[in-house]
Amino acid sequence: MRRRSDRRTFTVVGFVPVSGQPVQVREDLLVQVGEEGLHELTERLQIDELVIAPDERRGGLPMEQMLQCVQQGISVIDLSSFFEREAGMVQLNAVDPSWLVFSGGFDYSTPRRLSKRFFDLLAAGALLLVSWPLMIVVGVAVWMESGGPVFYSQTRVGERGRHFTLTKFRSMRVDAEKGGVAVWASKDDDRSTRVGRFIRKTRLDELPQLIAVLRGDMSFVGPRPERPQFVDMLNDEVRYYGVRHSVKPGLTGWAQLRYPYGASVRDAEEKLKFDLFYVKNHGLVFDLMILLQTVEVVLFGRGAR
Structure with a gap:
């Protein structure tokens, strides 16, 4: 500082x-x-x-x-x-388990769970109601460019390490991950299609995740859901990484706002500082603030990859 x-x-x-x-x-x-x-x-x-x-x-x-x-x-x-x-972050090299235990936060009470679920249903339902015509346009554009599947699905790690299926609009070539090997997206990724680059920059590719929020697999606000292969690696490489799975992953989140797209172990460690802050301090007012700041990010296209 x-x-x-x-x-x-x-x-x-x-x-x-x-x-x-x-x-x-x-x-x-x-x-x-x-x-x-x-x-x-x-x-x-x-x-x-x-x-x-x-x-x-x-x-x-x-x-x-x-x-x-x-x-x-x-x-x-x-x-x-x-x-x-x-x-607004947890400095990993300055904390120990006892501080995490005794410093407070981690509100998982019934009133907080109910308020978060109500917020998720209201926010996701309202956004889906407004955006469904745009989703049809995006789906048609993806299909017209390459003729392949409009959506793609991946297994992601959710709350308490449970796996769930995440669906997005397809923004890359059908053969983007040959052999099923997980690969981080990079800046100016040559696997992206022309339509894909646009919908990733504007975050339109993530709109189908609203179904996962309504289903209860995700929250509107929370840590970014990662793939099991990356989670297994990062659990070994980054201390306290597993703590972020004590809440549901989110469509948007504190780390997504405060740190650009992560594509390495170091990036994951930096983002974890903000994820842990959210996990410790999440609340309805904090969720509303993140939602409002996300609107700014989407309008100006910051941090998308």
């Missing part, structure tokens, strides 16, 4: 070294506590919040002085929660 645009909501006053741990910050940015104590230092510098970010917590943190800071109304937050709040 070195860019000024990433720090619009806070100002870093300085860094306080932790006793017995190596200093990883430039010396001119350090603030020495000295004899006055941490609570008096924060009062003198008019600090609103302390972010705790040591490499090792046991035995090095001045807990008594931090307690005095809390009693003065100063907020104390750990680095993982700070990243989550300020950047």
Whole structure:
């Protein structure tokens, strides 16, 4: 978060070294506590919040002085929660399983499940009602260009690892995956047809997924559903990747808005930071915000491949 645009909501006053741990910050940015104590230092510098970010917590943190800071109304937050709040993502190299367990979120209560299902039915039903004439036009265009199947179906991984069938308008050649080997789509993919490039850019190829939302296999908002071959590989390569399957995959999602199309293990790891944020913090208002931002993405064609 070195860019000024990433720090619009806070100002870093300085860094306080932790006793017995190596200093990883430039010396001119350090603030020495000295004899006055941490609570008096924060009062003198008019600090609103302390972010705790040591490499090792046991035995090095001045807990008594931090307690005095809390009693003065100063907020104390750990680095993982700070990243989550300020950047809208879960920083994978700064979290451990205990933080995921005790940091809250993961609302799977009955009221939340009912509100999410109602939102899915309302949003998917309304979009299907408006878009069905356009879907007919897209289907005819796909058939006229190549004469092949209008739709294609793939097995994807859904909630709790269950497999389901996902259907889209066909945007690539019929022989795009010879031998059935799963291949990530790439920028300017030469397997795409002319109509396919257009409907992928405008996201029209994804309209048939509305049926999966109405069926209950997908949600309108959630992590992108991936193919079983990719999921098996990414579960081995990327820590916490399986956590994203604790909710239904979505037609759109937080990671799709915040990160461009992923076509590698590194991309999957970057997108997981935003998927985990959504999994921990999903709610009706958040879903509505993502839906509104998705309209902007579709209108300007950002992130499609």
